[in-house]
Amino acid sequence: MEIRLLADKCTICGACEAACPYDAVAMGADGPELSEECTVCGACVEACPTEAIYIAGEKASPQPEPRDAAGDVWVFAEQREGQLLDVVLELLGEGRRLASELGVSLACLLLGDSVDHLPQELIEFGADLVYVGSAPELKHYRDDLYAQVMEHAVRQHRPAILLIGGTANGRSLAPRVAARLETGLTADCTGFALDEDGNLLQTRPAFGGNLMATIRCPHHRPQMATVRPKVFPKPARQPGREGQVIALELPELVPWQRILEVVEEADTGPNLAEADIVVAGGRGLGSPENFRLVEELASVLGAAVGASRSVVDAGWVSYPHQVGQTGRTVAPKIYIACGISGAIQHIVGMQSSDVIVAINSDPDAPIFSIATYGIVGKAEEVIPALIREIKGSSSQ
Amino acid sequence: MHIVACIKQVPDPSQARIDRETGLVIREGVDKIINPYDLHALEEALRIKETKGGKVTVLSMGPASAEQVLRDAIAMGADQVILLSDRQFAGADTLATSYTLARAVARLEDVNLVICGKQAVDGDTAQVGPGMAAKLDIPHITQVRKLRELTEDKLVAEKLTDRGYEVVEVPLPAVITVVKELNEPRIPGLRGMMRAKKAEIPVWGPEDIEAEADRIGLKGSPTQVWRTFEPERHRKGEMLEGTPSEQAAALWQRLRSL
Ligand SMILES: Cc1cc2nc3c(=O)[nH]c(=O)nc-3n(C[C@H](O)[C@H](O)[C@H](O)COP(=O)(O)OP(=O)(O)OC[C@H]3O[C@@H](n4cnc5c(N)ncnc54)[C@H](O)[C@@H]3O)c2cc1C
Numbered sequence A: 001m002e003i004r005l006l007a008d009k010c011t012i013c014g015a016c017e018a019a020c021p022y023d024a025v026a027m028g029a030d031g032p033e034l035s036e037e038c039t040v041c042g043a044c045v046e047a048c049p050t051e052a053i054y055i056a057g058e059k060a061s062p063q064p065e066p067r068d069a070a071g072d073v074w075v076f077a078e079q080r081e082g083q084l085l086d087v088v089l090e091l092l093g094e095g096r097r098l099a100s101e102l103g104v105s106l107a108c109l110l111l112g113d114s115v116d117h118l119p120q121e122l123i124e125f126g127a128d129l130v131y132v133g134s135a136p137e138l139k140h141y142r143d144d145l146y147a148q149v150m151e152h153a154v155r156q157h158r159p160a161i162l163l164i165g166g167t168a169n170g171r172s173l174a175p176r177v178a179a180r181l182e183t184g185l186t187a188d189c190t191g192f193a194l195d196e197d198g199n200l201l202q203t204r205p206a207f208g209g210n211l212m213a214t215i216r217c218p219h220h221r222p223q224m225a226t227v228r229p230k231v232f233p234k235p236a237r238q239p240g241r242e243g244q245v246i247a248l249e250l251p252e253l254v255p256w257q258r259i260l261e262v263v264e265e266a267d268t269g270p271n272l273a274e275a276d277i278v279v280a281g282g283r284g285l286g287s288p289e290n291f292r293l294v295e296e297l298a299s300v301l302g303a304a305v306g307a308s309r310s311v312v313d314a315g316w317v318s319y320p321h322q323v324g325q326t327g328r329t330v331a332p333k334i335y336i337a338c339g340i341s342g343a344i345q346h347i348v349g350m351q352s353s354d355v356i357v358a359i360n361s362d363p364d365a366p367i368f369s370i371a372t373y374g375i376v377g378k379a380e381e382v383i384p385a386l387i388r389e390i391k392g393s394s395s396q
Numbered sequence B: 001m002h003i004v005a006c007i008k009q010v011p012d013p014s015q016a017r018i019d020r021e022t023g024l025v026i027r028e029g030v031d032k033i034i035n036p037y038d039l040h041a042l043e044e045a046l047r048i049k050e051t052k053g054g055k056v057t058v059l060s061m062g063p064a065s066a067e068q069v070l071r072d073a074i075a076m077g078a079d080q081v082i083l084l085s086d087r088q089f090a091g092a093d094t095l096a097t098s099y100t101l102a103r104a105v106a107r108l109e110d111v112n113l114v115i116c117g118k119q120a121v122d123g124d125t126a127q128v129g130p131g132m133a134a135k136l137d138i139p140h141i142t143q144v145r146k147l148r149e150l151t152e153d154k155l156v157a158e159k160l161t162d163r164g165y166e167v168v169e170v171p172l173p174a175v176i177t178v179v180k181e182l183n184e185p186r187i188p189g190l191r192g193m194m195r196a197k198k199a200e201i202p203v204w205g206p207e208d209i210e211a212e213a214d215r216i217g218l219k220g221s222p223t224q225v226w227r228t229f230e231p232e233r234h235r236k237g238e239m240l241e242g243t244p245s246e247q248a249a250a251l252w253q254r255l256r257s258l
């Protein structure tokens, strides 16, 4: 594949140069010139107002044709202490849709020890098949053994698609397995579709969510993708739904790591990454005392507490609460930003929230450009009023 | 100890500004810097060398201009740097990047530990560290926030999980990816900057790492960026007016009906 130019259509307008995410386009006298930084991403093709730029040639396939185009759709059923994570159920909803469209089965890969109660739950949420790998060593997630079993299971059963929750564990496991299998892996997908050949079209944000990219993996199987929690809705449970449970033949397990300690840090309130509502505070609150208002609002709403980096650096709240590029990425149903200016590094960590509320004294604060509801006002006045309002309505 | 740090050149996120009209990032005139997480990777490598002795090698794959981040690495104290740059490397996805970096590590002698950043702020996948470990067939630990114990052949580290942290022990060599809590990167001194200015930056191509041609760059990348587009910004903000009490009431009315 390469980028080509129809010189007679080019008006040398420079749109391609401005659009290139890699600075790979330089405007010459006769039109754009590409440097070796070009990745054929197509941003310039999209940007060109006169359709003078196009992508030529299909990429030569380094591999034989897809080995098993009719393979199943798989979801990795991550469990913690014998409980399925919500993201697994969310993926089953999406996986069900893809499997039905492809006319294949939806299967789960479930690893653990004494997890006999889980396959039925997976089936009731949409799985047709559940492959269970059970062994005492697999009780808790660990990179080494889980990667070995997943690789083995994929080689044996050859799914066409493998979806993995973008948890800390999933994001460690998936790239290791993909590299072992020599296949493609798309990170943090937010949407899936199928092309006419049944290839998975995987859409994900890049450059901090300011560019969306649709990625294909046409010549390798399985097509692997990770998806963050809360991206897809949880499907309805169908009690009594029937499916098949298959014991997985395990490879020889070769442990190379030891987990010496597992520490759950005391979290006051819901887990930031999983909360439905996040109330976040920034420097505009003015003082650590006023930051307590944010915590109070969060507790009234049953929300998690988030923060901008400025207040984390100032020591008003600890680092695990930081939202943004160098903190957590969150995508709750409601995100309430109090006294946060909306610096790009903050926005990239919360812009996928369904509803964004901004409370800021400066009507020109950038946060308002992404807010669903905006309130120009002093946070120390608006938050207490909001708390009164909520308490008033719940006592009625 | 021989520690390898992998650093990627990325557009400076602190210079990114949002266009108020379109809500999109303005990328023009943005400098290129070391990926912020990779500064912590390099810092940790340097600290290990300072306490245990040994040497620090820094790898970066990228266009010729990525030479600059390697000069920055020398200024901070790296002993050896290598730029992996060649037309054939271009267009790599994370699999091809992992393979290429792993081949380069394999060419170095007696590497004990490879340190990567948690993720690159542009590609943003966090896949290269674990991918490289798989290619080298050695263990990895992601999201390391503290090294508790390090010897020639063993590492005990704290890794962040979704709920807290775990203490994990792996044999060396291994790959780790690090978060910024790990350390505070140093500011290069004058002497380092002088050394960096004068340094020759060796450039390696596919032959130097004995890479197979169909496993690098665009050719070695199973994923293809099929198209890119600007996200829809359907958020038409509604401003809630009035006194604080009125604003609060209006907001709560909207939120409770969600
Ligand atoms: C590499 C890098 C990584 C970064 N990573 C992150 C990150 O992960 N997360 C993050 O948040 N930041 C990050 N930052 C920092 C970021 O650039 C901003 O500096 C930071 O987000 C600003 O925090 P703030 O909005 O709380 O403060 P400010 O920008 O100071 O904004 C305060 C806001 O409060 C408003 N205000 C003032 N008084 C009141 C009042 N009484 N009531 C209501 N509003 C009021 C002001 O109008 C202003 O808009 C990063 C920066 C860099 C360079």
Ligand SMILES: Cc1cc2nc3c(=O)[nH]c(=O)nc-3n(C[C@H](O)[C@H](O)[C@H](O)COP(=O)(O)OP(=O)(O)OC[C@H]3O[C@@H](n4cnc5c(N)ncnc54)[C@H](O)[C@@H]3O)c2cc1C
Residues within 6 Å of the ligand: A041, A184, A185, A186, A187, A204, A205, A206, A207, A211, A212, A213, A215, B006, B007, B008, B009, B035, B037, B038, B041, B059, B060, B061, B062, B092, B093, B094, B095, B097, B101, B115, B116, B117, B118, B119, B120, B121, B122, B123, B124, B125, B126, B127, B128, B129, B223, B225, B228
């Ligand atoms: C819009 C878009 C979307 C993309 N999506 C995907 C995708 O879903 N899947 C995919 O496989 N590829 C994807 N890519 C390609 C990917 O960005 C490149 O493969 C890139 O070389 C490495 O990925 P990363 O930037 O995500 O790095 P990460 O995996 O996030 O980087 C982790 C660490 O690895 C090290 N590292 C990474 N790259 C280098 C390097 N070049 N030199 C030295 N050290 C390095 C650094 O220590 C870094 O901190 C995408 C690219 C674009 C433009």
